[in-house]
Amino acid sequence: MSAVVEYLKAPVHDLFAWARISSMWPxxxxxxxxxxxxxxxxxxxxxxxxxxxxxxxxxRQSDAMIIAGTLTNKMAPALRKVWDQMAEPRYSVSMGSCANGGGYYHFSYHVVRGADQIIPVDVYVPGCPPTAEALLYGVYMLQKKIKRNPYRKEIMEQDFNQPGKLYRAEKELSVSDNLKLLKQQE
Known part of the structure; x- marks a missing residue:
């Protein structure tokens, strides 16, 4: 009986994968x-x-989020709130150097050093700003990831699933810390 069930589950799995990648609403x-x-x-x-x-x-109608641009500390709670309102399974694309790791403003006191400190990120699109072709390729990579696992069974870190929780680096850098880091790089 279990072999028959497994045989029937395979086409259903493929159908869900096709539906998710063919109708992504970011x-x-x-x-x-x-x-x-x-x-x-x-x-x-x-x-x-x-x-x-x-x-x-x-x-509430979306299953993916595209974060494009510099994420500031004041905007981080809004990003987390929007992320928490999305239904599971949900995916995210971090677009550009600023969203990926702070970009030119990495050592600024008001910038989050990557959107992955606030929400889990599935695909990173590099560039400043990335071209439209790069974003298309990033969306294509996300579709490939969804096709491999349409149910999102790989659970991220347990902490990421707690609604409303912000994720921060262990130590926030002050202005003097940023100046020290800049002097070390010179």
Missing amino acids: VTFGLACCAVEMMHVAAARYDLERYGIFFRPTP
């Missing part, structure tokens, strides 16, 4: 200049809608 979290490239990829030349990707205005 919510946009545009914070800076990378958001312009995100708008560019939705325009006529690249047209994400051909791939079944429709930007949604609300996180």
Whole structure:
């Protein structure tokens, strides 16, 4: 009996994978200049809608989030709130140097050094700002990841699943700490 059940589960698994990758609905979290490239990829030349990707205005209708731009300490709680409102399984794409690790503003006191300190990130798209082709490739990589595991069975760290919790580096850097780090790099 278990062999028959396994045989029937395989096509269902493939159907769910196909449905998830063919109808990805990301919510946009545009914070800076990378958001312009995100708008560019939705325009006529690249047209994400051909791939079944429709930007949604609300996180409750979305299953992915594209974080584009510099994430500040004041914006981090809003990012976490939007992330908590999304239904499971949910995915995220960090777009640009600032969202990936702080970018040019890495040593600034008000910048979060990567969106992965606030929410789990599935795909990183490098660049300052990344091109529309790079974002398309990042979305393609996310689709490949979803196809491998459409149910999101790999559970992230348990802490990431606690709603409303912010994730920070162990020590916040002060202005004097940032100046010391800059002098060490010279």
